Amino acid sequence: MKIGILKETRKGEKRVSLSPIIAKQFISKGFEVFIEEDAGLNSSYKNSDFKNIGAAIEKRGVVFKESDILLKINPFDEDDLKLVNKGQVLISQLYHKSNTKLIEAIASKNATAFSLDAMPRISRAQDMDVLSSQNNLAGYKAVILGAYEMTKIFPLMMTAAGTITPSKVLVYGVGVAGLQAIATAKRLGAVVEATDIRSETKEQTESLGAKFISVKNEGEESQGGYAKEASDGYAERQKAAVNKSLFQADLVVTTANIPGRKAPILITEDQVLQMKNGAVIIDLAAAQGGNCEVSKLNKTVIKNGVKVIGTTIAPESVSTNASELFAKNIFNFIIHLTKDGVFQWDLEEEITDETLIVKDGIIRKK
Template sequence: MRVAVVRETRPQEKRVALVPELVGRLTGAGLDVVVETGAGLTAFHTDDAYRDAGADVRDDVLEGSDVILSVQPLDPVRVANLKPGAITLSFIPTASELEFVRQARDAGVTACAMELVPRISRAQSMDALTSQALVAGYRAVLVAAERLPRFFPLSMTAAGTVPPAQALVLGAGVAGLQAIATARRLGARVDAYDVRAASAEEIRSLGARFVELDLPSLEGAGGYAREMTEERAQQQRDLLAPYVTAADVVITTAAVPGRSAPLLVERDAVEAMKPGSVVVDLAAESGGNVEGSRPGEELTVGQTLLWGGANVPSQLPVHASRLYAANLVNLILLMTSEGEITVDLDDEIIDGVCVTHDGTVRHEPTRASLEEEG
């Protein structure tokens, strides 16, 4: 069976779905690998590197392919031309990709969404949300450090002592914990908050101080936080405001799967920060944790710089691609036996990621959205 890797066409997408060093894991399982010409160039992988790894490199890779790998969803026109029964594996933000879903359904294509990998132990090696959040958390601190007109670390010199920067990280999932660790490595003092009380131990283990707000924990399924009431959300914003205004850097990472990001920081708190402070909102694409943030834009609020993240993992495409490719390969190998790839919907991982299959939309929220559109 043939696995195809396409060149990404969405603006600012620099990742690639398979890196040369992992081609051998697929060919070793009895699969043929074809890579679209130039697919890896923005992640610094040449066509020759893919050829040396055992892949075929060509311009037209979709015709006759059984599995198509990408980072972003294929263009709906390309989906419509796939053979019935073909499988696509990519991120699929279904709320904004209904036309892709519709075309995949009508073409009899099985579309698998990497953000729907279940949060279970057996699926950890396939969890693309986690691997890309790791990249985003690291990148967020670099963005803040570059833009902050102060040092991050303590510096004791003959000319005097420079105190360390004070950072505040809101949300202690994978991105938040990586942001904490990176800020600490750069020498900042770090406070961090998460609505899940269980995160306190992880935060402290990284050398940061856990912010206690005396509010009930919102531990949810799969390690995610549950959505909160508006009254609770306002209480939280009010209690967090003094920590925000005292910080030199604020990094927000909070998200609730399938919903808009919770608003954690109001504009007044950002305006009250000291001149030159930096706020990095990694949740800007899903509505924003910070009032007024916009994905892909740097705004000035008062005398504070507000940076809205947009496709942040793609800003570090080498390792983001390597991690994402490993997630894809592990999922493909789960579906492969003796050189044949099958969609076993009795497996909870495969069932979980499957958005469309055999002419139907299996993902309930997406099916409901399509029905609303008519």
């Protein structure tokens, strides 16, 4: 079976879906690997790095023509689909619930498509979960970006000129990104607090040395491993419980996303106006509308002295590590789907069933 790796074309994207190390592992399993020329350069992988382990470096058109499987990180676009052939298998993050036109276009090509963001949150799928591997880096980089943008340092520091008190960090959402943000801020010496709709995250938060701000939640808290959208009543209770910490925070990191839905508003403009002058908000949910009401994607908004940075950040900014992790997820996923280099199409199996969005031109999931 032949695997084609396409160069990412989205503006600002520096990752590649396969690293040389994982390409070598595929080849050792009997796969052929075709890499679009210069696909890995922004992740510090030279064409020769792939060529030296037995992969073929080809022009874009050749990769499309020769491959049985086409790999990308971001959704396939119109230019990609012009080159897709009947029967090819497309694997990427398709965001199919909010990207219906793309799914219909793939179906019209009589192709097959797996969506990596539809991976079920079950223990045996953890090593295939690209959302977790990439969000882990996002949480780390959010704190590093926040530290750069702040006018204070994180740790307690005692000097001859006086004592510097530690910065206060507040994290909304204790998922993969939130946990890494907590851990990173603690390592840098900050006093950290966190809140989440899921009460089961309290123990995880406290295990990292942070304080968990509990908010009473009478409804179902999570679904399929993801936090559910909060009720209006919960949102109001959360504001009341968190406001004191929010208004004292030097850095706030928001990470709350709901698959296929607009991100919930956790910080209103009125709350921003009551925050400390010089405080920084890093909103990781900006691509889905933002957790902060004043956030704008890829922009810095200054409101009453508070700096609000809306971003998806991180995986792209640490592209070498992000590509390494993504590639390992892809390897585990394809090995799971195939046997002796042939797809099994086991639709009774949960991972296959949940991620297979289009099969031979027929849309399975909407």
